[in-house]
Amino acid sequence: MHEMSLTRSMVGIIEGQAATHGFQRVSRVRLEIGELSCVDPEALTFCFDAATRDTVAEGATLAILTVPGQAWCRDCDMAVPIGQRGEPCPRCGDYRLQIRAGDEIRIKDLEVD
Amino acid sequence: MCVTCGCGDATGQATTIDGRAMAGHHHHHHPETPGDTRLIRLEQDLLGKNNTLAAANRRLFRDRETFVVNLVSSPGSGKTSLLVRTAEDLKARFPVAVIEGDQQTSLDAQRLRDAGVPAVQINTGRVCHLDAHMIGHAVEDLDFSSRGVLFIENVGNLVCPAEFDLGEDHKVVVMSVTEGEDKPLKYPHMFAAADLMLLNKIDLLPHVSFDVERCTESARRANPDIDVIELSATTGAGLPRWYDWIARGVGRVTAASDQEDSVLHADG
Numbered sequence A: 001m002h003e004m005s006l007t008r009s010m011v012g013i014i015e016g017q018a019a020t021h022g023f024q025r026v027s028r029v030r031l032e033i034g035e036l037s038c039v040d041p042e043a044l045t046f047c048f049d050a051a052t053r054d055t056v057a058e059g060a061t062l063a064i065l066t067v068p069g070q071a072w073c074r075d076c077d078m079a080v081p082i083g084q085r086g087e088p089c090p091r092c093g094d095y096r097l098q099i100r101a102g103d104e105i106r107i108k109d110l111e112v113d
Numbered sequence B: 001m002c003v004t005c006g007c008g009d010a011t012g013q014a015t016t017i018d019g020r021a022m023a024g025h026h027h028h029h030h031p032e033t034p035g036d037t038r039l040i041r042l043e044q045d046l047l048g049k050n051n052t053l054a055a056a057n058r059r060l061f062r063d064r065e066t067f068v069v070n071l072v073s074s075p076g077s078g079k080t081s082l083l084v085r086t087a088e089d090l091k092a093r094f095p096v097a098v099i100e101g102d103q104q105t106s107l108d109a110q111r112l113r114d115a116g117v118p119a120v121q122i123n124t125g126r127v128c129h130l131d132a133h134m135i136g137h138a139v140e141d142l143d144f145s146s147r148g149v150l151f152i153e154n155v156g157n158l159v160c161p162a163e164f165d166l167g168e169d170h171k172v173v174v175m176s177v178t179e180g181e182d183k184p185l186k187y188p189h190m191f192a193a194a195d196l197m198l199l200n201k202i203d204l205l206p207h208v209s210f211d212v213e214r215c216t217e218s219a220r221r222a223n224p225d226i227d228v229i230e231l232s233a234t235t236g237a238g239l240p241r242w243y244d245w246i247a248r249g250v251g252r253v254t255a256a257s258d259q260e261d262s263v264l265h266a267d268g
């Protein structure tokens, strides 16, 4: 259940922002979750509701934006799309890929009032 | 509540180090001023705090000239058995110390102390992985000498520990031949995060149908650069290659530090 740790860290960041910016309520939190990260959006949403109780983010909508996976193929010498770790290059079938995007777990922005 | 590891959280079982509660952090309540609806752009990594603490651990380990290995695996792959044997065999060559991570009990740390090396136990309670904050606290309680190796045995779990940098030099994934050779394909994150795979319990190969080559191939699909060492913590087969790998790591860390010292002396 590391989704719980992640939502706790999310709440910590939000409370920090509330202290700096002086808002009372968060209406929406937008997250960017990479397709290749090992975070489950459903588990994250579940934990979010529990972790935000009695905080400024209680009742906020959690919007999850999926960031597609992208890797560099050494053979093709170019960036290629991949949907999962351990998948081969869709162009040449080689497995020697370097992940370039899609492993992010990021808070993009907060809508507050 | 600590946002990284959840220590001091009233609803969960708190993390403890050698049975004592880990220092918690306080909630601060700030005055609220009303405002209009607005958007605050953050672009902030949820693991950012862990990564900052991991960087601090890494600096400490460099200062202490210590090579740090984070051992990850599913439960029961043989991490503690391997560490006990490794500690016994290497402690005369250079200092060895261990941080043990389990959800409960201090059995594993005791096994290491019995083997004659300093060890500290982290109990994570309900948390399924170690994080950089717990390691930062645990090293305060660990009396380890410099110019050696510090092993961190992570909680037995092939998923979550992949995501948390502890400040180690390398993650090493341990897999045993009783687990099935497709494991690297099923849990590719962990194998992608590790630099070395130890294939343990090879003494059991005659009794199980396990294709070593297929396993290595699966691991290379998840991580084309991963090194593989086959060994048995029970019989000792393959251990010299593992020990060489460790000794090279210790050598790199101490050589880098010696070089820094000589640059400092040349300057000053």
Ligand SMILES: Nc1nc2c(ncn2[C@@H]2O[C@H](COP(=O)(O)OP(=O)(O)OP(=O)(O)O)[C@@H](O)[C@H]2O)c(=O)[nH]1
Pocket: B073, B074, B075, B076, B077, B078, B079, B080, B081, B082, B108, B155, B156, B200, B201, B202, B203, B204, B231, B232, B233, B234, B235
């Ligand atoms: N045959 C054989 N058994 C082994 C070997 N290494 C470990 N074992 C056995 O595997 C079992 C689990 O070993 P541990 O060292 O406790 O495994 P672990 O990975 O530390 O387990 P957790 O901390 O619970 O995740 C024990 O019964 C060991 O005796 C090996 O090389 N060969």
Ligand SMILES: [Mg+2]
Pocket: B079, B080, B081, B108, B153
């Ligand atoms: Mg163990």
Ligand SMILES: [Zn+2]
Pocket: A073, A074, A075, A076, A077, A080, A089, A090, A091, A092, A093, A094
């Ligand atoms: Zn290609």
Ligand SMILES: [Zn+2]
Pocket: B001, B002, B003, B005, B006, B007, B008, B022, B023, B024, B025, B133
């Ligand atoms: Zn804490």
